Amino acid sequence: MTDMKTIRAPIRGAVHTGLAHDSAANHVTGRASYTDDIPEPVGTLHAYLGVSNIAHGRILSMDLAAVRAAPGVVAVLTADDIPGENDVSPTGKRDDPVFPADLIEYHGQPLFAVVAESRDFARRAAAKAEVEVAPLAHALDPEAAIAAGYPHVTAPLTLARGEVETGRDGAPHRIAGKVRIGGQDHMYLEGQISFAVPGEDETVTVHCSTQHPSEAQHMVAHVLGVPSNAVNVQVRRMGGGFGGKESQMNLFAAVAALAAKKLDRPVKIRPDRDQDMTATGKRHDFVVDYDVAFDEAGVIAAVEGSFAARCGFSADLSGPVTDRALFHADNAYFYPHVRLQSRPMKTNTVSNTAFRGFGGPQGVVAAERMIEEIAYALGRDPLDIRKANFYREGRDLTPYHQQVTDNVILRLVEELEERSEYRARRKQIEAFNRDSPVIRRGIALTPVKFGISFTATHFNQAGALIHVYNDGSIHLNHGGTEMGQGLNTKVAQVVADAFQVDIDTIRITATTTEKVPNTSATAASSGSDLNGMAALDAAEQIKARLVAFACESRGVAADAVRFLPNAVAVGEEVIPFAEFVKSAYMARVQLSAAGFYKTPDIHWDRSSGTGRPFYYYAYGAACSEVEIDTLTGEYRVLRADLLHDVGRSLNPDIDRGQVEGAFIQGMGWLTTEELWWDEKGRLRTHAPSTYKIPLASDAPRVFNVDLVSWNANAERTIKRSKAVGEPPFMLGISVLEALSMAVASVDDYRTCPRLDTPATPERVLMAVDRLQRGAV
Template sequence: MSIGKNIPHDSSLGHVTGTSVFIEDRPRMQRELLVLPVGVPCASGTLKSISYEKALKAPGVVAVLTAKDLHHNIWGTIVQEQPILVSDKIGYYDEPALLLVGDDYEKLLLARSLVTFEIEKAPAILSIDEAIAKQSFICKSGPMRCGDIDKAMAMAPHRLSGVFECGGQEHFYLESQACVAYPLEDGQIEIHSSSQHPSETQHVVAEALGLSLHQVVCVVKRMGGGFGGKESQAAPFAAMAAIVAQKMGLPARLILSKDDDMAMTGKRHPFKNFYDVAFDNEGNILGLKAHLYADGGAYADLSSSILDRALFHIDGAYYLPNAYIEGHVCRTNMYSNTAFRGFGGPQGSMTIESIIEEIATYLKIDALTVRERNCYRPENNVTHYGQKLENTPLQELFSKLTADSEYRERRKAIDEFNRQNPHKVRGLSMTATKFGIAFTARFLNQGNASVNVHKDGTVQVSTGATEMGQGVNTKIQQIVAHCFGIDAAAVKVMATSTEKNHNTSPTAASSGADINGAAALKAAEGIKKRLAWVFQLTLAGAPMDDVNECPPLNEALLKLEEFEFKDGQIKHLPSGKTMSWNELLMKAYFNRLSLGEYAHFKTEGLGYDKAKGVGTPFKYFTNGVAASEVEIDVFTGEYKVLRTDILMDLGRSLNPGIDRGQVTGAFVQAMGWVTTEKLYHNKDGKLLSHSPTTYKIPNVQDTPRIFNVDFIENNGNTANVHRSKAVGEPPFLLGISVWTAIKDALRYKSRGAIPQIISPATPEVVLMELAKYESSKL
């Protein structure tokens, strides 16, 4: 039995010994070239000309390429509007406009300073507020409606209105955008890329070079992190390397430095959300009106889908009987913001969690009480977009974690601590995640896989999933091994390649293991049926020799349920007779039955009418709750996370160890987003926080002093492979509990006022909020 076991990550040994191969580890080939993109020093305007003659004559530089060298210069995942290299209109500061090509990276860096640009500058839009004022929008989404919102708002005993604002976030993957392009015979190109979406990389490269798709192969062995930042934005950099390889007839390598990567690539979308909420004396939410504004940056990228998911998740884990929800994506002169773990879900869910803290402060009751009263339950289990919730045990999660974390007792202790300590203040908050699993674009919910069984009993599996450290290959390995009843070590998941798995969806939306694991299982089951057929005919005494060959599989006659594949043996349950895995394989091989299978899988039951704002965009929901406690120094605004307790519903876990790593990693990453990860720009739109020295991600000392993670037992999710639930993105939303705990702590010092903080709540933000309370005493 491989399912449910803590099998080590398939690359764990390679990672700790340094033998895992990433793009930069690929040996340089003879005469291989290096590619350095050069960005424009302006956020908005028109590029009139580029002077690169001095750079071209510099030592180590062999060529300069511009937009004119590309066959097709415009790309875009949803809307094709973004240039690979700027040709005229400038979208954002440091947008790539030129490629320096050479054989020495340090010399290319020196030559970059010799490139100059003639630019006709134009006014730049650098904030959501400016975009709203100038009506600069990429798209609109919604409204989503339910109930009678106007009546609910008019008759409600209480209403609060306000603004929730959260900032962007740098992906900060350890491996920057990286790719190597190899020119092959007949004009073909093979591109090795650190990409979450090999098919899109293949497509963008082919279009940019004027090739057909069958002339381009994209290979992805692994990534050193992705988090959504390599879903769409790996493709244009691959095209840059590929055009150099095509023009020069030599291999070309492009690996961005961390500084260039941060300056040139998009981030998590900042949001500014306006809301009006109605509620009664007990804190029951009666209605919510919300208008969400996302900063999409200069180009559309994936922003429309990200906004949609924010609208889907504005309810968080809470029932909205009456609602009117809509949103806009703003077009600004910032880098084109893109996918990031949670994909808009955190920005939506964090809004309602903040609102609940404000309702609790207004009514002078515990925010957990408000959450428990509004939590989805069997009698209130339909979302504001009309999807009925099934297998969503949010009440159980809240109840169990409240007891396990000793929430009520600790709340009393915190109240007492805050009464006795004038210089420190503590806060405690419990938030939830109800994260919808599926791509909201229905056509992406498909995948394919091939499974090849070799004569020695080992298995190779190829899928469209890409491994970025999250363990998707290990889960697929376990699924196939479990199907065949063999040891997981006998199964190897191969590097992802577009020549083996075509038209694949990105590894995103937390669905990598769901879709690709289901496709691999479907393929493996096809082989398993043929093997059981051979055994069944053998037991029936059918002659299978050089003269009489095994007939093709007849599924109507196959009694698959009578055969057990376990521990390398196949057992016929009625007779008790067994045959070894290898013996049965050879019998099938000599009877010319295929030991390979291809399968296609699509997620059923999805359908959302965007025009009406109603439907079933998600297959199921992954759920969880987290309680976090913080302590703030009122003199400095510095805070510490004293304790976090997390309880997740992951269905029947495929690999509890990997899932636990995903939960803790997602939480800490989210904690960074809501506390320290602040993006700073100058007045011209240039990113200033573009390196590890100026951008503060969490370190080990920032993690909770006490950190407990547990899972509930839930075998009821029949919607997914082996009753499992996706884990990649949902726990990210639990990091919001640190921010709401800070808001809860500030409530003790606010003298009845509702704390008004933005995210990230840096120590400076906290200190300024505390200073407001002190000044109010004067």
Template structure:
């Protein structure tokens, strides 16, 4: 077995900052100094107005009458628009219809925009929007997943994946367990809220600065709402102050409202959504209701499984079809389910339309099987890690329930390495001894894996474009379809380009993402930003290099094999030219120094009719070992230590990747512990800001956090320099904390009872799990006489 190296030596290169080496984020100093410009920092054009919306106060109702006279009369108000003022499309559903830019006759969630206001100040617009008098006829509202399941109310048809005969396997299995869980949603809580600046152009079009992960979708929907051809609208994204999926589709309605107001007034309009309005009006991570029925043998090996995942989609489809699909794809997480059925429901409720969030349904699907792993272990009196390792995919047990073959078995070795480096067995013994002697404080330990598929489940999104220019001084300009939300995509693509030409990283500049440079872009999501845009940029570089190599061979009369680009130079036979000098020579000889590039992910396909295919090009793998301590009198707890081992393949930038892993883990830990969305019975969100919604603070993070990249594990697929995706998989590492909390509480029963603990595991829920465990123990003692 390989041992983890204490550090990995870095080869010396004259060209600095190439792919595979650490390089600081291209905007890091701007972030720290406050010079990074976001939408609200942009200089406002002369005459800029400010937007706001008035929203529904009913979860489901018909609008009988709407009096906006007081809104129009408020000082500073310049324009008010309703659904009847929309010149083009009213429906801006990103994939399926159902999302209205402004509600017309019926509202379907509390917070749904019903009219928009343009005023001379942000405060005036917001205050005016509150003065509307709306008369409603209330209709029956369905608020929860279970209510929707009872009524069979769905935004899209349900879907089933099946392999073998799970019913027979379950009925004949030596052991069988059933369970359920309610998985909470999650607010994106990006530092920069939803915002955009729409400016009418001189030729009836619109230019939109948007904080969006999907600028092409913003471009398309703004054009449709205004009744314009797409080429009349341009969008630009320099950076976002966080996105996490919340700006994949949710940025478009904000841009459309701003564009409608700008079109009505022929003046620029900035629409910055306040935090409470943002939380009420925009979608979140889907909360899920999951069930499992698992059959297994005396060793704990799964023989059959019947799993159901049901997501609360909200009032419209948005991206829920693909999100529930991904929950189904990941209901196995890292485990071979043998005979299996997975059913997914897309539940319609009269709440905000939930949307993409880091992991895109995968985390919610994984939780059901991870709960089952713990429950099987308690049932058999085994260590949960042993049950997990026993059920991992491996040779001969390598086909998923949707018929994709696992081609690179990373997890068995990765988990062995982490088990060893984290001292799992020794700490397990120490924790068991501690719990036996500590009546109040109980410690817990868990090591959980992650297998996450990489590709958009919507096949057409797996494409990207890029544009590369070399200027006559040797400097290089890059534009691509990916967006920068703090994750380091720009610097990674710059490193790819620098590596292609073998020049210093500081010769390369990546500019703001714009739809007039690279068209028809896919969203920066699904952990595919580097895979897609890095390959597109590399394709552009290879086209330029082909021409440069041909020129050098012809001009200096050498074979092409004698032309080498290295160390900021071009070696041509026996002579060597400085990079900039060579580029000047190429320009003087009229050699193309610019090219577009394109990449489409190969091999992927999926047939929803049969529930089979290869939806993912490859899988990203990682694991985490977390230790917690729980106060059984209050339910309060602390995370003491977390060890993470992550397979990033040949990492494009180890420093950036480790930062992403740390951040993803903490965000996942927050989702499963402190971040609780609370709704009233009538569907009103009660947690609308940091006073009532608790994201993890520095004090919540484990004081001992150890992150290591798995060495010597290049991607077998032809990804950019054989790297592997890093964006989303780390979030699911937070499952180790949730499982460790259950482990700590289970120690109250000598690990014989698996306590219910629906995430997020707030102190109240941990205390409820403690009470349930104590009740179980008393019952066992009573039955024993």
């Protein structure tokens, strides 16, 4: 029996308490092991990609003799070496070849792979290829693609409710405009990498940095022409992902596995940062045409929008990304009459892909632009226009016909409005701007309403595997992947709470397709929701067996068995957890279970544009203050106040870190992270030297981040928490809106500056010049 004082002490790592990331110490000391840290077996080879130097053209010939003859080269792989399907499309459209057979569709497209004794040998040899190409005309952005008559990469979506023409007829004001929203590179710390080790017969083990092990497994199997059970994909951790490793890793996993099986030797592929950036997709650029009608109070009557996106040469995930842009084109606002259409355009650029928010941020930017237009047209504070249009009772149906329930956006915004002293500071800023000829300031408070669930309903499922060993230690494996976001820590806290044991009792092991099959990507902010519930299901199965064992062996009723901190009470007897488990093992009780979870009550009919695609919504708001130099366009963020709804947080420390990081990443997307292709289709911002992500010095001088403490999730999510990965990304939009106010001050706030993104210092300077000249 155990000491009663011990069982009164709470377990270490209980849910709803702050706890450091399980790998935090290893991260900062360099002991955390990534794919490139795996010891290489004797005979390991290295692959490198040979890529195109033209944006669009037909391959006439490809002379690789010099490549094969280069020092250290063991093999060169082309489309002819693929025994299975020459395709790594995540949607099965067969439009994404490993290596093209005859048609080049973007500058930097992989054409072949060199396999050599060292990475340096492979890299040098790849440059020796002689490829003869017949050039074809190319289109690099959505507007050029539309003008050239390019097709959509997937079927467009229309969301409609009410009658837009009727809504316009009854409204006294109407504004039409256009906003160009730039893309974004994932700029993960760990680049794309795969390491394949051949096994017996058809089998191969692939270690890779992927958010979607099951998809990598299936893609490798398709390329090799083998069943999925021959491929094992393992992921211990990633050095960042942000969506860039959801589908884009397919190519690298397939090339490594193809080479490993062909040569019967381990093969690793790790592109340079430059090649990683040119050969992998990014956040979609959008061009949004909007038409909004409204009344004298600024209340929206009708909205029409067309969302054209730069999707790249293949579909990849562009269909669901552009769908989600439409889903979030309302943000937190009710549109009585609405018609929204997507235009996922094929372009001769790398195929764009998932990125934190998955199209949602682009939709929210469009919504906030319309609010901004209304505010400047009426001479009103944009926050008043926002509040006038918030979803509320009787005005609570989205453009996709889902009712907004548990709507806390007004309360949350008003709380932040008071905390940040928004009204007083706005008056002070207006006074400052009147007296400052060069330096101008702006402030904005913007909301976020973000839907949580995969819109592809079948992805809303997860599995987990738990073993309780006879010494009381616990092995946990689930289908989610750890990319620094703390997923493993949160799921372990759920299991610790279920068994009432210290979190040190639990060991989280690498995600592998051998333990949990058919998993969904760790994406859509669903990692904790899905995998936490699956792990809890497994834990509850084992607990039920332990309770049955206690009842049978001690002759007590089930309600007399209680799990206490690191102990189990059976009637009046209190037994240490490890001792109790040992006795259950000796009695041949099964101490292993596979858990499963599927999100309930969601459905979506894309053909009609109606349904309930989201299980619930997460809400947030941010108030940002900026300062610009009207002579140079340079600016800085003076202060940011964030308030975000995470339900009953599983781990407030990790969630607060996610909110902070998402805000900074969102701010970077909208301000400094500019992607630029030249007229030949070459991505010129292809390295940290030419692509600017935010630095520590770019963070707000005053940075206040708080979590909502009063809003447990109304839905039965894991411990009533809410997703936190993607929703706070859109809080960075407050910086863009604040910059807009600062620019508008040079025209005494009469004109909406219509800043395109990213709002680089150059764009800010040009906007100031336009307003000063009255050119807008």
